[in-house]
Amino acid sequence: MAHHSSVPSDRHFTHDHSAEVFAANFGTRAIHAGQNPDPVTGAVIPPLSLSTTFKQHGAGDYNGFDYSRSGNPTRHAFETAVAALERAKYGLAFSSGSATTATIMNSLPAGSHVVSVNDVYGGTYRYFTKVAGALGVDVTFVDLKDAANVASAIKANTKLVWVETPTNPTLRLVDIKAVSEVAHQHGVKLVVDNTFMSPYFQNPLELGADIVVHSVTKYINGHSDVVMGVAVTNDEAIYTKLAFLQNSIGAVPSAFDCFLANRGLKTLHLRMRQHAASAQAIAEFLEASPYVENVIYPGLASHPQHALAKRQQKGFGGMISFRIKGNLATANKFLQKVKFFTLAESLGGVESLCELPATMTHGSVSPEDRAALGITENLIRLSVGIEDTEDLLNDIKQALEGASK
Numbered sequence: 001m002a003h004h005s006s007v008p009s010d011r012h013f014t015h016d017h018s019a020e021v022f023a024a025n026f027g028t029r030a031i032h033a034g035q036n037p038d039p040v041t042g043a044v045i046p047p048l049s050l051s052t053t054f055k056q057h058g059a060g061d062y063n064g065f066d067y068s069r070s071g072n073p074t075r076h077a078f079e080t081a082v083a084a085l086e087r088a089k090y091g092l093a094f095s096s097g098s099a100t101t102a103t104i105m106n107s108l109p110a111g112s113h114v115v116s117v118n119d120v121y122g123g124t125y126r127y128f129t130k131v132a133g134a135l136g137v138d139v140t141f142v143d144l145k146d147a148a149n150v151a152s153a154i155k156a157n158t159k160l161v162w163v164e165t166p167t168n169p170t171l172r173l174v175d176i177k178a179v180s181e182v183a184h185q186h187g188v189k190l191v192v193d194n195t196f197m198s199p200y201f202q203n204p205l206e207l208g209a210d211i212v213v214h215s216v217t218k219y220i221n222g223h224s225d226v227v228m229g230v231a232v233t234n235d236e237a238i239y240t241k242l243a244f245l246q247n248s249i250g251a252v253p254s255a256f257d258c259f260l261a262n263r264g265l266k267t268l269h270l271r272m273r274q275h276a277a278s279a280q281a282i283a284e285f286l287e288a289s290p291y292v293e294n295v296i297y298p299g300l301a302s303h304p305q306h307a308l309a310k311r312q313q314k315g316f317g318g319m320i321s322f323r324i325k326g327n328l329a330t331a332n333k334f335l336q337k338v339k340f341f342t343l344a345e346s347l348g349g350v351e352s353l354c355e356l357p358a359t360m361t362h363g364s365v366s367p368e369d370r371a372a373l374g375i376t377e378n379l380i381r382l383s384v385g386i387e388d389t390e391d392l393l394n395d396i397k398q399a400l401e402g403a404s405k
């Protein structure tokens, strides 16, 4: 094998764990995929491998790992585990969700065109509008409420369609299957950012996506202490190209972060069930409250795409947005009165968070675009954690009452 080869031959997940694990249910995959006990000590939890370099038997003759940017045993175990959660053949981890996006964009030749859903994650929007141009890649944004809209945006040089569903913070859905059919008719690949649903509640590869990306920072790690991203695919050519770029660009996560994120993902199924159960209860409570103008949650019958959510998702997730009756001051009062929801950006951790998109996560979006997207000054976003539901409900109740005084 060549020195510093980008893809050690044993990195394909199928070589790492049995067909039984891959065929098993979600929780079993979360616990077992990529977790082979250490052959030397028998340690049940694979050891954290901090070494940057690996002893070779002869020049260029080694056991799959030669240098830690090119491949690391702890990262490899994590990549295997995440791939199994999406039932994908291949997984690649990056130093952040944003680095994952950047690496995928770097795989396109100069002169390429990308079609993106219009309300993508702010950092993705920033990359598409302020960085991609330097690569010679042009991005067009379209409203994909109607999947057919994607067809009119596709040009001769379009290489990718980029979709996020549900979107942030207004939780609009995109029909992944319908978009993938249109994209594939034109020979275009589909990327889905599956961060909000996590692999537990949505599996875009099964719906026709070619690449699925996650900000591992959110639900997959789930404990708000790691920044990381991942891309998974079943397409060997895409995998080979992205693995080459993972090594060439070098935006890789540390072994320590991979160890933490792997530990986090072992409870993803339990956490997601609790996030969703509490979110449903809170969304229903908010919808019945006289202090609330409206609630956006895909699990409510009032969500305009509730039927699509039921069809394409396996659950409705832990994110809720709602408009409090009143103005910016009322919203701010609510955010200061809650005790178990911490006022902070980010999402997907065990602890509940709340934020005001208009001035926080989406503060850099222009006022016109915010208005068009419905990001009003009374719109509050909740990331429902896994505290006891009753305590979260009581907290919201007292904060709504307090804010409206």
Ligand SMILES: *Cc1c(COP(=O)(O)O)cnc(C)c1O
Binding pocket: 096, 097, 098, 099, 121, 123, 124, 164, 168, 193, 195, 196, 215, 216, 217, 218, 227, 228, 229
């Ligand atoms: C956070 C987030 C990202 C970016 O991930 P980082 O790990 O912060 O770089 C991308 N997409 C979505 C939907 C996100 O929520």
